[in-house]
Amino acid sequence: MxxxxxxxxxxxxxxxxxxxxxxxxxxxxxxxxxxxxxxxxxxxxxxxxxNVLARSLREGRTMLIGVVISSLENPYHTEIVTSVEEAAESAGLSVLLAHGSRDRGKLTGRVESLLDLGLDGLVVVSSWVEPQVLRRAARRAPVVMVGRSERPVPGVDAVNNDDEHGAALAVQHLHATGHTRIAHVGSSYRPAGLARRHGYAAAMRRAGLGAYVRVLDAFVADEGLGTLLARALEDGYDAYFARNDVEALDLIDAADHVAARVPDDLAVVGYDDSALARRSRPRLTSVQQRRELLGRRAVDLLLSRIDGRAEDQHLIMEPRLIVRDSTRPRTDPD
Amino acid sequence: MxxxxxxxxxxxxxxxxxxxxxxxxxxxxxxxxxxxxxxxxxxxxxxxxxNVLARSLREGRTMLIGVVISSLENPYHTEIVTSVEEAAESAGLSVLLAHGSRDRGKLTGRVESLLDLGLDGLVVVSSWVEPQVLRRAARRAPVVMVGRSERPVPGVDAVNNDDEHGAALAVQHLHATGHTRIAHVGSSYRPAGLARRHGYAAAMRRAGLGAYVRVLDAFVADEGLGTLLARALEDGYDAYFARNDVEALDLIDAADHVAARVPDDLAVVGYDDSALARRSRPRLTSVQQRRELLGRRAVDLLLSRIDGRAEDQHLIMEPRLIVRDSTRPRTDPD
DNA sequence: CTGAAAGCGCTTACAG
DNA sequence: CTGAAAGCGCTTACAG
CATH class of the missing domain: 1.10.260.40 (lambda repressor-like DNA-binding domains)
Structure with missing residues (x-):
């Protein structure tokens, strides 16, 4: 003092x-x-x-990178943050974290103020940051997008999870455990949600189950998930692939209300393999994105960009399926 | 660029x-x-x-405050962060967030590196930061502790939740809804956990239920929570006050395994009123700390300290009980 | 109303 | 090996 x-x-x-x-x-x-x-x-x-400020002023670089997330409440995002931090630390960089509390305008503000600090780079872990904000940011410092942005932005690197493939893993697992009437639960029109939905439909068709493609979309239907589920159960749908773990748990909740049991009456697969998936009852089978890798690659991209790489780079990471109690064990043919 | x-x-x-x-x-x-x-x-x-750096160097203050939390995975903490940010923003300050991923050494490192940035102040939302680290930090910048530290640190302001009172609210509610054999679930010896345990015991005695004081402490007992619960149920304990929502949900999980229903066979009260409490089945009755107030007061303390206040200040905030489905509705005398 | 000057704390050539 | 000097970008007295 x-x-x-x-x-x-x-x-x-x-x-x-x-x-x-x-x-x-x-x-x-x-x-x-x-x-x-x-x-x-x-x-x-x-x-x-x-005095870090004085040194940075003199050196022209701050050894600081920023990480922007939509909200602290999404454990999937915060786990990526942690992995970015670890990778940054071993490269001698410190991480400044900013979030938008689910508020788009605030998010833009946070991006700007991080950049005003003279960061050496920015990792964006939020599909809510507007493309033009990303574009402007990329003129001031290297920017890496983790996950999909609303559309690809020139000058911005990206590292993505392969959501289509993740959806396919879920469908294949459900199919292999004896289900054919497999519905998708998802009411999001954000980039990741759309990719999962498309991946689901494509995988169904590839499995010869195109006729059973069905999406429980509470938003478009303007009906409660419970109603949609009840109808689907009547129609014989005994397997559900949800767009994320939260929607999967909502579905299990709805099933509980109509006294349908998981996995006996219906199997459920979530997405994200979040902490929720591990602690819910029943534990949730879920598609896992390689969070620790996503973070590490993001920092790699930043560093190579700082080193002068000129061309944009987009990386795609493969997810894997973590099988737990919300789906039947694999049925061995006998 | x-x-x-x-x-x-x-x-x-x-x-x-x-x-x-x-x-x-x-x-x-x-x-x-x-x-x-x-x-x-x-x-x-x-x-x-x-150039923010240049201006800060010149002005001698950065208009930046730091917030330190143990881990991003604790929603209770992240909600406080958000409230600190809001208060800071309206005071024209930006917030830098750092966390320790549940690692004490890392936490210390983050505190130091935030301070090296020349922050105008630091809000610590983690009981894991060591007293001597707090002490040293307070010599470099104003420091406010949100929640309890391991022991009071001279030179560090604090804003606390009244955990004893929170525990008393839980006990009173359970008592008022017809329970007398009320056990406490808690295996933490961190400051907040201890305060809640003491508050529980004191409230039991005040209610004339001193004879029924019982603590399910899986750590000390070195037995699973399931075993402890089974024994307590046998002994007629039909109400449980847990040290936090996570332990409350673990208890409900254990009850499920022995086919005991909540709230019919046993009532459960959690603590923190986290997002978990709102989305669990059954929704959890929980003690709510006034997060938005805690954050605001923390920033107030920081500002007045920056303005030159010399004496330490400790604020205590009163929690309230949010009643949901894991306890019986209040029994009207009839 | 406007311009030249000093200085925040640091690092890096540049002479000794 | 060591010391004096310049300059990173900014703000603030201080003369005009």
Missing amino acids: TSRPTIRDVAAHAGVSKSLVSLALRGDPGVRERTRERILLAAEAIGYRS | TSRPTIRDVAAHAGVSKSLVSLALRGDPGVRERTRERILLAAEAIGYRS
């Missing part, structure tokens, strides 16, 4: 010049070991900490 | 001096309106953005 000691104070305390202190602190080989030690001790003694 | 325009570029473009640009940008009344407009237009035209 009392005014912070500077390099000049260290110099005075160690009886050397200002610049020598700087050299010693950053381990320049041209400083005699004994001198260096004396300086380090002096710094320690007066509680000196390098 | 091309080198950022500076105040000097704006000056050249508008045909005025560097300092005039600065004055105009910050709305100094001594600049003629027409001139100011011309300068603003010039800034706009060349895409000028003030």
Whole structure:
């Protein structure tokens, strides 16, 4: 709280010049070991900490990257944040986190203010950031999009989960465990939701189940999920692939209300393999995105861009299926 | 990405001096309106953005505060973060968020690196930050602790939830809905957990139920919660107050395994009123901490400390009980 | 109302 | 190996 000691104070305390202190602190080989030690001790003694602002101003880079997420309430996103942080840390970068509390305008504001800080790069883990905001941002610093944006933005790198394939994994699993009437639960028209829906329909057709394609979309139907489910059950649909874990749990809840049991009466597959999936009853079979990889790759892209790469790069990561209790075990042919 | 325009570029473009640009940008009344407009237009035209680093270096304050949380996975904490942000924003401060992913050493590191950035203040929403780290931090910038730290730290302000009272609310509610054998579920020896346990025991005694005080502590007992619950049910315990929502849901899960129904066979009260409480089955009765207030007060404390307040301040906020389906409705005397 | 100057704390050539 | 100097981009007195 009392005014912070500077390099000049260290110099005075160690009886050397200002610049020598700087050299010693950053381990320049041209400083005699004994001198260096004396300086380090002096710094320690007066509680000196390098002023990051001043250094950044001088160096022209901050060693800071920003991460933007829509909301802290989405565990899938926060896990990606953690993996970005780990990768950043091992590259010597610190991470500043900003979120928009599900508010698009606020999100834009947070992006701008992060950039005003003079970040070295930005990782966006939110499909809600508008393309033109991304575009503008990319003119100020390298930007990597994790997940889909509303549309591809030139100048912005991306690392994506293969949502079509994730949906296919779910459909294949349900099919292999004896189901044919497999419905999709999803009321989102965001990029990821759409990709999963398309992936579902395509996988159904590939499995020869095109005739059974059915989407429970509470938004379009303007009916409760419970009503939609009851009707689907009547029609013999005993398997459901939900757009994410939350919708999967909502479905299980609805099933409970009509006394249908999971997985005996209906099988359910979620998406995201979130903490919810692991702790729900029954534990949820779910498509898992490789979060730790997504984060690491995002930082890689940032670093190579900072190093001067000019062309855009888009990475696609393959998800995998985690089987738990909300679907039947695989039926061995006998 | 091309080198950022500076105040000097704006000056050249508008045909005025560097300092005039600065004055105009910050709305100094001594600049003629027409001139100011011309300068603003010039800034706009060349895409000028003030360099926050340079300004902070000059001004000696960053208008940035840091918020530290243990982990992004705790929704109770992230909601406080959001409320801190809102309060900070209306005071013209930006928030930098750091978390420790449940790792104590990492948490310390994050605190240090935030402070190295020259923050104007720090809000700590984690009981895991060590007292000596808090102490050291408080010498560098104002620090406010939200929630309990392991012990009070001189120089650090605090805003707390009244956990003893929260526990009492739970006990009173269970008692008022016809229960007398009320057990506590909690295996945490962190500050908040201890306070809730003490509050529970005290409230039981005040209600004349001291003889029924019983704690299901899977950690000390070194037995599964299921076993502890089964035994308690045998002993007639039909009401449970859990240290937090997660433990409450674990209990409901355990009850399910022994085919005991909530709230018919046993009533359950959680703590935190997290998103989990709202979406579980049955919806959980839970003690709610006033998150939005906690955040606002924390920022108030920071601001008054920045303004020079010297003495420490500790605020205590009262929680309230949110009644849902995991406890019986209040029994009207008839 | 306007311009030249100093300085925030740091790092990096550049002479010694 | 060491010291004096310039400059990162900004703001604020201080003269005009």
